[in-house]
Amino acid sequence: MKVLVLGAGVVGVTSAWYLARAGHQVTVLERQDAAGLETSFANGGQISVSHAEPWANPHAPLRALAWMRREDAPLLFRLRRDAALLEWSLRFLRECTARRTQANIRDIVTLALYSRRQLQALRAETALDYDHLERGILHIYTDHRDFRLACEAAAVMRSFGCERRTVSIDECLAIEPALAAARQRLVGGDYTRDDESGDAHRFTQQLATRCAAQGVVFRYGARIEQLLADAGRVAGVRVAGEVLQADAYVAALGSYTPLLLRPLGLRLPVYPAKGYSATVALAADSVAPSVSLTDDGHKIVFSRLGQRLRIAGTAEFNGYNTELNGVRCAALMRRAGELFPDLRPAGEVEFWCGLRPATPSNVPLIGRSPIANLYLNTGHGTLGWTMACGSGAALADIVSGRKPEPAFRFL
Template sequence: MKVLVLGAGVVGVTSAWYLAEAGHDVTVVDRQAAAGLETSFANGGQISVSHAEPWANPHAPALALSWMGREDAPLLFRLRWDPALFSWGLRFLRECTPARTRANIRDIVSLALYSRSRLQDLRAATGITYDHLERGILHIYTDRRDFAGAVEAAAVMREFGCERNTIDADACLSIEPTLAKIHPQIVGGDFTPADESGDAHRFTQNLAALGAARGITFRYGKTIERLALAGGRIAGVVADGELLTADAYVVALGCESVFLLAPVGVRVPIYPGKGYSATIPLRDDSVAPTVSVTDDGHKIVFSRLGQRLRVAGTAEFNGYDRSLNAVRCQALLDRTLEIFPDLRPAGEPEYWTGLRPVTPSNLPIIGRTRVPNLYINSGHGTLGWTLACGSAAALADLLSGRRPEAEFPYLRG
C-alpha cells in the first residue's frame, strides 16, 4: 500500500519506519527543511514509563489554582477567551477523577512498556545512536504531600508492570551523587531502573537517514495546506499547491493536526501545552548528573546528553504562542543551579520552546478515523519520545489489518 505520512517529528518518522518495515511504500511530508525540527527538537530527553501519571489527576485542579498568576508556575493556564481551551479544560476536569486517573495510568503504562521495548529492539537491529543512557530515571520530592501522592501513583504503576520503586533520600543520593547539595531537602523519591534517556532530535534525524536509505521518501519544505475529500475518502493532500496522492494517509502533525482534520469532519481534543527547555554545554570538570532526574515539585527534568545537560519542563496553556518567556527560561536555569551548584557550564544555555499536543486524558490518539483511509498518530503530550516507537508500531499494525500487541484504546474508525 502507498502511504503518505504527514509530519517528520519523532512520531511521524517512527510511523514511517514501522510502516515501511511492514512492507508499505511510504512518503513523509513536512514543512521544515529536515526531520525533528519542531516539538521533537529539544525536549526533556526521557524514555519515561515512570511518567505515566497523567496531568489530569485528582490533585491537578487545586494545584493549577494555587499556581494561577505565578509567571514561573510549573503549570500555567493563561486566562484568555479561548473556546478551544474552555472545551478542552472541561474534558480535562472530567479526567481528574480517581477512577479515570487509574484507567489512564493503566493504558499509558501498557503502551509505554511496549514502546520502550520496541525502541530497544530497533536500537539493537540498526545500531542507531542518539546520546542514549540506560541508567534509569530518578524522581525526587521536596514536599511531603507531593511525595505521598507519588507513593500512591507508583503503587498503581507497579500493579500494571512499571518497576517504579519508592526510596528514601539517602537512596536518591546513592543513585545520583550530584544531588548532594539538595539532599537535606529531599523527603523521598522513586527510581525506575529500566527507563532511559537520549536525544530525540538526534534519534529522529538518524532514523530518517536510515529510512531514506531503505526506500522511504522524504519531501521536506512542503507546507501542507489541506486534505482533499472525495466520495467519503481522502483523495489527496494539497501541499504548496501540489496534490499528493496515496492509498492511505497518516496525520502526525502534533498540535497542527487539529486544523488539518477539522475540515474533513474529524475533530480531536488536542490543545498545545507549551514546554520550555535549556540545553547547557558542559566542561570536562562539570559536576552534572548521569542518571536522568525529575524534580517533581517543579515539574523539571534533567537529562545528560553527552557533554550537554538538557533541562526541560513546565507547561503553559496559551494557545499557539511560540515566543520564549524570559521568566520561565530563567526559572529553569535557577532551579538547575540550586540543585547542581558545581555544574560549571562551558557556555550559555540554549533556550527553546515547543508546543506539545496534549489531550485531556494524556492518552494519544492512534488509529483509523471516521474517514476510511485516514489515520492519526498524535496527541502524545509530554510523552511523544517515550511513546513514539510503540505508537508507530501499533499504527502500522492497524493500517495493515493486524491487532496491535499493546493493550490500548486505539481508534478503529
C-alpha cells in the first residue's frame, strides 16, 4: 500500500522503517527541516523498560497537590482555563487505583521489552552509531519511603518480565562509582542490567537516512494544514494548498496529534507534558556517571552520551508552551551538583525543553482509529525512545493485516 506517515520524530521514523520493510510505499511529512528536531531532540536518552511505573498511581494525587506551589516540582500541574487539561486530569485520577496501575505497568513492560528486542535487532542489522551504551539503568533513592514504594513497584515489574533488582548502597556504588560523593544521601537502589542508553536524536536522523536508502520519501518543511475526510475515511492531507493522498495514514505527531484529529471528531486523551534537559560537555577531569541513572524522587535521569552528560526530566503541564523556565533548568543542575559535586562542564550547558505526548495511563495509543484508513502511533509520554522500535514494528504488522507479537492493548 501507499502509506503517509505524519511526523518524523523517533516514533514516526521507526514507523516508516518497519512499514517500508513490510513492503509498503512510504512517504513521511515533517514540518521541521530534518528528522528528530522536536521531542526526540534532547530527551533523557534512556531505553528504560525499568521506568514502567506510570505517573498515575495511588500515591500520585497527594504528591501532585503537595508540589502544586513549587516552581521546581518534579510533576507540576499549572492551574489554567484549559478544558483539555481538565478532562485529561480527571482521566488521570481514574488511573490512580492500584488495579489500574498494575494493568498499566503490565502493558508498558510488555511493549517496552518487545521494543528493546526490536532495537537490538535493528542495531545489529544496520550498525547505527548513536552513543549507545549497554550498561543497564540504576534507579537511586534518597528517601526511605520512596525506596520502599519502589521496591513494591519493582516486584510488580519482575512479575511481568522486567528484571529490576533491588540493590544496597554498596551495590549502587559498585555499579556506578561516580556516586561515591553522594553516598550519605543514598538509601538504596534498583538495577536493570538489560536496559540501555543512547542519543535519540542521532538515532532518529541516522535511521531516517537508512529509510531514504530503502525508498522512503521524506518531505521536510511540510506543514500539515488539514486532514480531509470522506465517507468515514481519510481522503487526503492538505499541505501548502496541495492534497496528498495514500491508501493509509499514520498519525505520529506526538503532542500535536489531538489537534490535527479533533476536526475529524476524534478526541484523543493525549496532553503535552513539558520536559526539560541539560546537555553538559564534560571536561577531562569530570567525575560523571557512565551508567545511566534515574533519580526517582526528583524525576530526573542522567545518561552518558560520549563525552556529554544528558540530565533530563520533570513534567510540567502548561499547554503547548515551549518556553524555557529558568527555575526548572536550574533545578536540574542543582540536583546534578548534589549527586556529582566534581562534575565539571567544558563550556556552556545547553538547556532544552520538549512536549512529551502523555496519556493519563502512560500507555500509548497504537493501532487503527475509528476512521478506517487512519492509524495512530502516539501518546508514549516519557517512553517514546524506549518504545519506538516496538511501536513501529507492531504498527507495521497492524497496517499489513497481521497480528502484532506483543500482548498489548492495541486499538
